[in-house]
Amino acid sequence: MATTQIELNSVSKCYDSNTRALNNIDLNISRGQWATITGPSGSGKTTLLNLIGCLDKPTSGAININESKLNSMNQKELTQFRRENIGLIFQQYHLISYLTALENVMVAQYFFGMVDKDAAIKALENVGLCHRLTHRPSQLSGGEQQRVCIARALINKPNIILADEPTGNLDSKNGQTVMSILKELNDLGHTLVLITHNNEIANQAGRIIEMIDGEILNDSTNTNRN
Ligand SMILES: Nc1ncnc2c1ncn2[C@@H]1O[C@H](COP(=O)(O)OP(=O)(O)O)[C@@H](O)[C@H]1O
Ligand SMILES: [Mg+2]
Numbered sequence: 001m002a003t004t005q006i007e008l009n010s011v012s013k014c015y016d017s018n019t020r021a022l023n024n025i026d027l028n029i030s031r032g033q034w035a036t037i038t039g040p041s042g043s044g045k046t047t048l049l050n051l052i053g054c055l056d057k058p059t060s061g062a063i064n065i066n067e068s069k070l071n072s073m074n075q076k077e078l079t080q081f082r083r084e085n086i087g088l089i090f091q092q093y094h095l096i097s098y099l100t101a102l103e104n105v106m107v108a109q110y111f112f113g114m115v116d117k118d119a120a121i122k123a124l125e126n127v128g129l130c131h132r133l134t135h136r137p138s139q140l141s142g143g144e145q146q147r148v149c150i151a152r153a154l155i156n157k158p159n160i161i162l163a164d165e166p167t168g169n170l171d172s173k174n175g176q177t178v179m180s181i182l183k184e185l186n187d188l189g190h191t192l193v194l195i196t197h198n199n200e201i202a203n204q205a206g207r208i209i210e211m212i213d214g215e216i217l218n219d220s221t222n223t224n225r226n
Contacts (some may be wrong), residue, residue, distance in 0.1 A: 002030035005160065005191055006052055011061035013047050013214075021047040023214040024061070029207075031159075034183075034192040036202045039211030045195045046164055048211070052193065053162045054082040065160070083112060087158035087190075089182075091168040093145045095137040101148045102133040108152040123151040127181055143174025150181055161185060163194045167201065179204070 006029040013022040022044045029035050037045050050056045051063060054070060057078075063070045066085060073081060082088075095104050105120040124133060127147040137145050146166060153161065163182060167175035179201055186192040196202055203224060210218035 002033065004028045005031040005033075005066060006193070007062075007064040008051075009062045009064075011051065011058045011063060013044075013051065013056070014059045021214055022051070022058070025214075025216060027209070027216065027219075029191065029193060032186070032189050032191055033207060034186045034194070034205045035207040035209055036205035037193065037195045037209045037211060038197065038202050039217070043211040044214040045211055047214075049162050049164050049193065049195060052160075053086050053088050054078040055088075083156055085158055085160055087153035087156070087161045089146070089149055089153050089161065089163040089166045091165040093137065093142075093149050095145055095148060097137050100134045100136055101129060101140065101144075101151075104137075104148055105152050105155065109155050112156050114155075119155070120151075123155055124148070126154075127151050128177070141174060142170050143177050146170060146174070146178050147181065150178070154185070158190070160191045160193070163192070165195050165197065167196065167198065175201070 008025050008027040011022055011025040012020065014020050025048065037048065039045055051058055068081060070078065096107060099107065101124060102120055105123055106115055106117065109115045109120060121133060124130060127150050129144060129147055132140060132144055140148065166182065167178055170178060182192060182194065183204065194205065202208055203222060206222055206225060208220055208222050209216055
């Protein structure tokens with residue numbers, strides 16, 4: 001049986017007294033799984049991903065990842081845990097505009113305390129960008145910028161990749177390129193939790209979790225996997 005890697009027990013998140021962004025979520029995701037999260041805007045998808053990504057803490061409930069209890073960690077320990085275990089990819093690229101693709105990856109390396117130019121070049125080669133090393137973000141297409149973000153997210157070799165609408169700003173061709181890279185990473189054993197509004201993308205995952213109003217409406221194994 002597949003081992004549980006991400007475990008949420010009765011997790012709720014309230015940003016203020018009027019907003020219950022997540023309501024008593026119970027969820028287990030196994031090592032190596034690809035789970036897609038879908039649902040209308042405001043249903044709590046990003047909140048859920050941010051909690052798994054140690055970017056925020058739940059109001060109540062417990063989250064365990066790789067058998068570590070996030071609740072028992074302080075902010076510094078959470079940041080360290082994220083650095084060791086999690087790669088984050090967002091819809092917005094958050095690249096530094098005056099740095100080249102290579103420098104953007106190397107800045108991330110710097111924050112992980114492991115600057116290594118050859119490794120940064122290799123990371124960009126792995127996402128098909130060896131011919132774009134010295135381009136700045138404004139000189140790159142949206143798809144290329146997102147691929148720089150993937151290279152950046154992978155420098156610490158995270159066992160879990162969290163992607164929040166990574167193709168949301170891309171045309172279908174660039175979206176497919178980005179998805180094929182994420183799929184390859186999942187095939188290599190990285191757990192992938194991906195938020196998308198795109199049914200075609202959702203259907204490539206082994207599992208589809210549908211959210212509504214901060215709750216899980218549907219959680220199904222995808223037998224029609226493309
Ligand atoms: N930082 C925040 N402060 C206050 N409310 C927030 C914050 N982030 C999200 N929310 C609210 O929480 C709910 C869920 O938001 P979110 O997780 O971003 O949903 P989704 O990603 O599915 O669109 C929404 O009602 C949203 O307005
Ligand atoms: Mg969102």
